[in-house]
Amino acid sequence: MPHISVLVVDDSVVVRRLVTQALSLDPDIEVIGTASSGRLALERIQQQLPDVVTLDVEMPDMDGLETLREIRRRHPRLPVVMFSSVTERGASATLDALTLGANDYVTKPTNAANQDAAMESVRSQLIPKIKALCGRAIPRERAPEVQRPAAPAAVPVVPRRPSGIDPTGPIDAVAIGASTGGPDALSKVLNALPADFPVPIFIVQHMPPLFTRLFAGRLDSSSQLSVKEARDGDVPAAGNVYIAPGDFHLSLRRDAAGRPRMVVSQEGPENWVRPAVDVLFRSMAEVYGERTLAVVLTGMGQDGMKGSEPIIACGGQIVVQDEATSIVWGMPGSVAQAGLAQHILPLDEIAEHVLRVAHRAGSTTRTDVALGARS
Numbered sequence: 001m002p003h004i005s006v007l008v009v010d011d012s013v014v015v016r017r018l019v020t021q022a023l024s025l026d027p028d029i030e031v032i033g034t035a036s037s038g039r040l041a042l043e044r045i046q047q048q049l050p051d052v053v054t055l056d057v058e059m060p061d062m063d064g065l066e067t068l069r070e071i072r073r074r075h076p077r078l079p080v081v082m083f084s085s086v087t088e089r090g091a092s093a094t095l096d097a098l099t100l101g102a103n104d105y106v107t108k109p110t111n112a113a114n115q116d117a118a119m120e121s122v123r124s125q126l127i128p129k130i131k132a133l134c135g136r137a138i139p140r141e142r143a144p145e146v147q148r149p150a151a152p153a154a155v156p157v158v159p160r161r162p163s164g165i166d167p168t169g170p171i172d173a174v175a176i177g178a179s180t181g182g183p184d185a186l187s188k189v190l191n192a193l194p195a196d197f198p199v200p201i202f203i204v205q206h207m208p209p210l211f212t213r214l215f216a217g218r219l220d221s222s223s224q225l226s227v228k229e230a231r232d233g234d235v236p237a238a239g240n241v242y243i244a245p246g247d248f249h250l251s252l253r254r255d256a257a258g259r260p261r262m263v264v265s266q267e268g269p270e271n272w273v274r275p276a277v278d279v280l281f282r283s284m285a286e287v288y289g290e291r292t293l294a295v296v297l298t299g300m301g302q303d304g305m306k307g308s309e310p311i312i313a314c315g316g317q318i319v320v321q322d323e324a325t326s327i328v329w330g331m332p333g334s335v336a337q338a339g340l341a342q343h344i345l346p347l348d349e350i351a352e353h354v355l356r357v358a359h360r361a362g363s364t365t366r367t368d369v370a371l372g373a374r375s
Helices: 013-024 038-048 064-074 088-100 115-134 182-191 211-222 277-287 305-313 331-337 347-358
Strands: 004-009 029-035 052-056 080-084 104-107 173-178 201-205 226-229 240-243 249-254 260-265 292-296 317-321 343-345
Touching: 004 013, 004 038, 004 115, 013 029, 013 115, 029 038, 029 115, 038 052, 038 064, 052 064, 052 115, 064 080, 064 088, 080 088, 080 115, 088 104, 088 182, 088 211, 104 115, 173 182, 173 277, 182 201, 182 211, 182 347, 201 249, 201 277, 211 226, 211 240, 249 277, 277 292, 277 305, 292 305, 292 331, 292 347, 305 317, 305 331, 317 331, 317 347, 343 347
Parallel strands: 004 029, 004 052, 052 080, 080 104, 173 201, 173 292, 201 240, 226 240, 292 317, 317 343
Antiparallel strands: 249 260
């Protein structure tokens, strides 16, 4: 198998060396060059044709965003992973980069105790993303265009559901899980939903603290829905969107009066992540049962697959994004291949499907959900 060739772009010689050393620990990856500026990066991309680029967000002269715009103009299919500081400015710029077409991002290990810890942080974050985005067989930038078959034709869907349960009934809540490529996918889905969407929406997007707050603010500004980070103990309201805060699980429980309430906790990670989609999905099955619609969007790994099982078992509904429109078909693919999805849809059809299910004849928002008020 050929190595995955990487170009490391950062204005800091220390960071370039750190990233290069971290990536060199993996036998499948080869750092074929480095660049200290955006302009130099563009020259080296043209000369060396890397399989993936790691790109610093904040650089003098030509910053990461300007460089990314030019990369996307010249090399629209080249995977780019942003390297961001965990600051408000860095997080905001990273979200801008994702909007401009960056495939994913990692955060700089600013609080690492020593160089070994910093290298391990970079290695554990970056290597799985590079492999998921770039693969090992044919470098994307050099691969010919291939017409792939539609995902539903390629993946048999055999839902494991108890007999006698209607899989198309009304719903009281929507839960969405996403990871790599998720911010852009979530924006597209939520921006297509109306202000009078009749049920609450709960989201787990794999993202660190600070990033989720800024992301929620952007979605709140761009969509017709009210979007915010979830708060422990709040009662969800119809037409509101609640995003799990970075480094906190989001789940639901019913209080003594039978009303759903959000639970925001720091219990142990699942699937090596916190927040985890599985945690949210399990609680949706317990609280909303067969009136749950779960959606799994683009992302690497299998988070959401185990949590989909109780949703199916209680008669809920599951839709996943198809392979052709996913940045990484890990999460939705694992649900589809387990036979747990009733629908495998391209991204631009998911909002329409969600809206159709939410407004299905006879679908009403239960009193306990309607009791929620915007806080």
